[in-house]
Amino acid sequence: MIRLRKICAGLFLLGSLSAHAQSFTLKEAVDYAIVHHVQVKNxxxxxxxASAKINEIRAIGLxxxxxxxxxxxxxxxxxxxxPANLFNPAAKPDELIAAKFGVTNSGQSSVSLSQLVFDGTYLLGLKASEVYKDLSVKSLTQSKQQVAENVTKAYYxxxxxxxxxxxxxxxVGRLDTLLKETKALNAQGFVExxxxxxLEVQANNLRTELENIYRLQELSYSLLKFQMAYPIQEPLRLSETLEKIELSQSLLIDQDIPFNYGNRIEYSILKTQENLAELDLKSIKAGYMPRLVAGANYGYNAGANSFGDLVSRTWFDNATISFSLQIPIFDGFSKKYKAIQxxxxLQKVxxxxxxLKSSIDLQRSQSAISLKNALESLKEQKANLDLANEISRVSRVKYTQGVGSNLEVLNAETSIKESQAxxxxxxxxxxxxxxxxxxSNGTLYSEQ
Structure with a gap:
């Protein structure tokens, strides 16, 4: 009894904390996880x-x-x-002079401008970066779906x-009542x-099971907090009940309707990967096209034998404009083999x-069959539980009236326990x- 009081006290404390805890419906729990989970944040x-990559590639064309x-x-x-005779006509024809040319100090300043006029790989690279961003958007959706799945299972x-x-x-309460009644009958000499x-053994086993489920519930709350990225130390309670959750054959109504594979994020991601592979192949082939770059340069330069003269003397300006046309002719078949790869x-994608379609079809079929079997099993186990409760009721009535045995009551309680499990x-x-x-149908989580 002391152990049972501790359990009840623990349940009462848990309920008191839950009363002051933040309440979550399933949707609210999923939405909270979508905002706070590290997987989604990453x-x-x-x-x-991906957005920054687009701007980085775009900057190449500026x-x-x-x-x-x-x-x-x-x-x-x-x-x-x-030759020395350039300065001294009297010098011998083969005589040379080692003359110094240049100045000790020199300076130069310039501003240059270059502009990419045409590059086929640049245009395709810019388009590929936008497709890569689309892939990142879909990967974000996939992360949200995974988080939603984990939270939903933990919530249930x-x-x-x-x-x-x-x-x-x-x-436990019913068995304690029966135990008290049996003890009274034993004191009066009616039972052994x-x-x-x-009955005491049965009651002790039931209390032990209650303790185990209580600890399991604490662990289940910790798991849900983890999946939600909710502070483990903070209390939390659920505002939904099992009665609000639909569990019927109506969940299977849409299984015979032609399925849109685009509903599955995996299929959508594969489609984006195909676009990236196509652009990669086009970009390699575009490498055979000429590349045109325009440039301009404006600057000043000066020279002097002393640093002071370099600063004080006039600097002379200079300017150039240029066009550079690069025409690939032969690269040792490098681009050819890159294109093959x-x-x-692309073929693999x-x-x-x-x-992927076969895998999705298999998942949908398996999940539909699993749900059908689970609903049938749930229906049968509910009927078994109702039957076990009725048998227990009748056994207790017979026992209290002196026409039934204690073993019959215990067997009925054992049947209830098994049926409940x-x-x-x-x-x-x-x-x-x-x-x-x-x-499997791609409807677990929607951002709409």
Whole structure:
């Protein structure tokens, strides 16, 4: 009894904390996780990087402006050998003079501008970066769907355990009442001591099971908080109940309608990957086209034998404009083999469609069959549980009237316990099958 009081006190404390805790419906729990989960946040960062990548590639086609300032000091001027008779007609024809040319100090400043006029790979690269951003958007959606799936399963697990806890508490109360009655009958000499002991063993086992489910419920709440990225130390409670969750054959109505594979994010991602592979192949082939770049440069330069003269003397300006046309002629077949690899990668992506479609069809079929089986099992286990409860009621009535045995009552209680365990297992399996069916149909999570 002391242990039972501790359990009840723990349940009461949990309920008191829950009363002051933030309440979540399933949708609110999923929405909270979508905002706070690290997996989603990292996908959002990847999307930001994809947007930045587009601007990075776009910047290549914008004017490129650079400025520079240089200073040089020739510690030892290089000598140039020239015929001596250029300066002295009397010099011998083969006589040379080692003359210094240049100045000790030199300076130069310039501003240059370059503009990409045409480059086929640039245009395709810009388009590919936009497709890559689309891939990042879809990867973000996939992360949200995975988080939604995990939160939903954890949420359902708590609801099932809550129902199990409430029924186990009723079982403990019913068995305690029967135990008190049996002890009274034993004190009056109507039943044997062993009948009391059998009930005590049954009651102890039931309390132990209640403790285990209580601890399991604490773990289930921790799991849900983890999946939601909710602070583990903060209390949390659920505002939905099992009665609000639809579990019927109507969930299978749409299974015979032609399925749109585009509803599955995996298929949509594969389509984007195909677009990227196509652009990669086109970009390699565009490498055979000429590349035209325009440029302009304006600057000043000066020279002097002393640094002071370099600063004070006039600097002379200069300017140039240029056009550079680069025509690829032969690259050792480098682009040819790159194109072969890219074409093979594109073929692999296209061949993956049939495999992915078959995989999706199999998942939809399996999930539909699993849900059907789970609903049938749930129906049967509910009938078994109702029957076990009725048998227990009749056995207790017979026992209290002196026409039934204690063993009959214990067997009925054991049957109830087994039926309840089977029922809750079937209930949880049905809920998980419901999630898997929605996942296979691509309807588990929608941002609408």
């Amino acid at each position: 996908s959002q960062i990847d999307l930001q990087n 004017p490129q402006v650079n400025a520079g300032l240089s200073y040089g000091n020739s510690l030892i001027l290089q000598r140039v050998f020239i 697990g708590i609801l099932v355990n809550e129902k199990r806890l409430s029924i186990l508490q009723l079982n 001591k062993i009948d009391v002991q059998r 890219s074409a093979n990668n 296209r061949q993956s469609y049939d495999l 089977n029922y809750f297992t079937a209930l949880y399996n049905a809920l998980i099958a419901k999630v898997e069916l929605a996942k």
